Amino acid sequence: MSKHFINDPSSIVLQSLQGLCAINPKLSLDPNNKGPNVALICGGGSGHEPSHAGFVAAVCGNVFASPGPTQVRRAIELVDNDKGTLIIVKNYTGDVLNFGLAKEQFAARNPSKVDKLRFLVVGDDVAVGKTQGSIVGRRGLAGTVLVYKIAGALAQNGASLDEVYTVAEWASRNIATIGVGLEHCHVPGTLKFEIGMGIHNEAGVRRLPQVPPLSELIETLLDLLLSKSDPERGFLPIRGSGKDKVVLLVNNLGGLSELELGGIAREVITALSAQGVAVLRVISGTFMTSLNMPGFSLTLLLLPSSSSTAALPEDVILRLLDAPTSAPGWKWTSGVPPSPLLPLPRVLTSQRVADQARKMRAQDVQSFTHAVERVCNALDKAEPEITRMDAVAGDGDCGLTLQTGALGVLVHLRSGSISGEDVVGALVAVSDVAAEKMGGTSGALYPIFFSALAQALATSDIRVVAVHDWSRAVSAAREQLYAYTRARPPSRTLVDPLAAFTEAFSTNPSDLRSAVKKAAEAAEATRDVEAHVGRSAYVEAGLLKRERVPDPGAWGVKVFLEALARAE
Template sequence: MGIQTKHFVNAPSDLVIESLQGLCTLNPHLGIDEASKVVYLTEQDKSNVAIICGGGSGHEPAHAGFVGEGMLTAAVCGHIFASPSPAQVRRGIELTDNNAGNYTGDVLNFGLAKEQFAATYPGKAGQVKFLNVGDDVAVGKTQGSIVGRRGLAGVILVYKIAGALARSGASLDEVHRVAEYVSKRLATIGVGLDHCHVPGTAGGESHLQPNEIEIGMGIHNEPGTKRLSPVPSLHDLVQQLLGMLLSQSDPERSFLPVTGRSDEVVLLVNNLGGVSELELGAIVREVAAGLSTRQVTVQRVISGTFMTSLNMPGFSITLLLLPSAADTDAPAPDLILHLIDAPTSAPGWKWSSGAPVSDLTSPRNPKSSTAAAGSAKGPTIRAENPSAFDAAVKRACAAVNEESSEITRMDTIAGDGDCGLTLQTGVNAVLEQMQVGNVSGSDVIGSLIAISEIAGVKMGGTSGALYSFVHALYTDSACASDIVTPSVWAKALSSALENLYTYTRARPPSRTLVDPLDAFVRTLSAVPDDVRSAVERAASAAEHTREIDAKAGRSAYVESDVLKRERVPDPGAWGVKVILEALIARSA
């Protein structure tokens, strides 16, 4: 896959400051010192500890997006993937100087800034404390013995806990003690499908093959520590990641002191920038279920975009191990959870339920209607040749699977790019129903009910609604005869088509799947025994969609010159052609 190299910018050199200005536009309680790129709360409670953090830009919403009451007091922002200078950090300390003290986080430059502030203001030297947070488990203990662990998304939980504790009026020493404890109970692992591109730099090719993913990638485009090929299922991938986070047998990665008995965690699933919300929801579900099977109780789950690597297509998993009863000098688990749940005005913080995760290992969903389709049938009639019916359905499903990539390619030009996947989802569901006996030539009506429910539920969207016209077939095919003859098929199809036309305004020629469907049904209705001619007319109508303007469907929103130049047929119409040709393939 190629790296995304196009960006919405005025000038790459101005992007950071313009982004910070946009953040302050979003939140009028924030101020910005543009010269030092420091975003800070304009109205601060000087009696509370101030929390200052920062680092390179490109990780938004970290760090500036977490400035707000109950979280950070100020964030110091460097250039993209570059740490801010000591002078910038010192300016951040000055902007938040108060009576209770300041708490800072980062490594070299923040440490130097702390020393410079102490030299400049000797009387306040004890009012600034420093903490470095490292939570990455990708690099083993031996390899990272000098540089330590990298700081990844786990630092956001430190921000939240320290900020909420400071807002409660806790002392500088208490804030530092709790934050330091939390920082030592964090473990994070990231995985990516590719790297990201920094605005203003030359475009590059991916160093990963299309069938590879990388585990342990850093948030500054650093390579990972392990590649996997082929790309595993989400379930298998999450199992590997959880193994790295929770391992006690690997001396290089046993960072969390888990016991395997009644461990409790806070779970943070972080979008590294380029993962859809659709995928992120599935990741949350998979991680929570994986922890449940390992007897780890998730007391809180938080998901969203917290610490990114610009638009990297990847995610990270962070576990915060809560104190056990044996940790006598630790803060109480209820205190940590209370601080996680405490409200904040920081725009980057996401909603959380404030409650433990329910058990995902027990079934919670009722059986689908499709699975029980066979129990709701009316009269039973069979095909003239049940085995031939079954074979034809299987051929049609196989043909759609084979053509799904090409249909998707057509739909990326003429529609919204999902037609191939939608059809593939539908036919694979049909195959599943054949295995359990809900689709069979020995029960045509039950088969049509099952297929129509699949079209409406599994496929969805406009295509699903149009294909579900088969739902009308079983009402007309339920005749006195116990066998579906060609004339019964023709009559039922004609009735179903007219029923479909009560729900759509599309009429041929419309550059939709209606074109071949109408041609097939009308030809078959005229001569029920000549299925081949009906299929040929349908195929011709599907081919003709290359030449005509779209009057309905997704293609109606696409520039007509693009469709004519590309000469791509309508994807839905092509799907009908593929299915019909496969149904009669054996009679060639």
């Protein structure tokens, strides 16, 4: 927090988006209206403003972190329409997996709408060479915005989903981007601080040992602007008692992100309202900088009262401010007062399933329940071992991720919300729990796979799920998973044992143990597989060769499957 004007790192995205909606009342964080055209959804981590919320319907995660699938699925539900929805994401693992998982979860709940969804991944970075990017592909950069613009304009003209997707896909293949920067950025949450600095780097009037929470800072700044008791202040003839009306200018001194600027605007509007000051216009942006000073300034224009002898009345001053101009330094303004800042629910709950699929029962309901319980207990017990592996081959959280998901499933299993009486419902519930509780790549891959399993079963005509039904569903789920990951065996990822299991199980569904043995062998073999994708791709190759640690994600699949096949 010491380098950013925020209240709390965990709330910066929500506060910035609220500020954005206050500045432009035509925007909404949770729109209820659905248009007649193909809908576009984009999104990803915050910190790239004005992307993504500045272009099309967007789902925003925390700074540089993909939003979770529950958020994305909520967006798909909100824009759901008869013409269809195109989801466009930049080529980053978290974005592809979480947006893809949301698409699959929505499709699992709404089988009749599968054909109304399209998914497009954009990679336009030429800094990643063709050899290096032959597997993972190019990263998505600013060229994605042009895809948004082209696809959005086409959709607005009434084109079909297939037409919009085809043109957008063409555009994504014909875009190239290169970036350059002087230094890395600083992520919020990870000094000397001065109030009253000039635009030529002059010292401030107050020095603080650290940056206070944004709400406290704004109170201090407004006190300097509006104080009636400080003889050194009082430059504005404030009357108080709710009689004052102002125009607010939030100015970026050069080094602030749009993300922070929106949050600052929100905080100032909230604080002025609490003091009984009416804000009739908000103008926010970069107007007068001090080169790249990481700071901002606040300006209040006190509007004349009805009894004032000012040269121009309030409405004329506002009309002058609202008048259009071609001056390139002037930012767009709404021309209306900011919208009320209403509190949002902490969690956006998903709408209920639109298509109520017929329930499918497991052949042996009790065995199904026991199998789920064994898997969860096994993953819980294996956490230390998998964590140790991931400390060498990844970022050290794989064991905890799997354990968290397993314990979450156990809670639902013991409450009866996961049951062999409704296999599709159970798979959807497992996917939901994993998506909510787990993080990282596993936290997207597992839910995608379980959602795909649910889809494969839900679209069949069976009433009791037999072994051969599971075999077909597992094969279909693997292919669905491949749509969102470039990993193919041998890849030193969880795909290795999963692919080995799927191939053996589809060949001989009656021999589950042999299929599990094949998966275990594939997981063991990851000790000697060169990493091209996944967590280990970023680890020194020499370290992996010396330690001969298997891939933690692959080992988790091994633990999962061995527990599944274990006799009671």
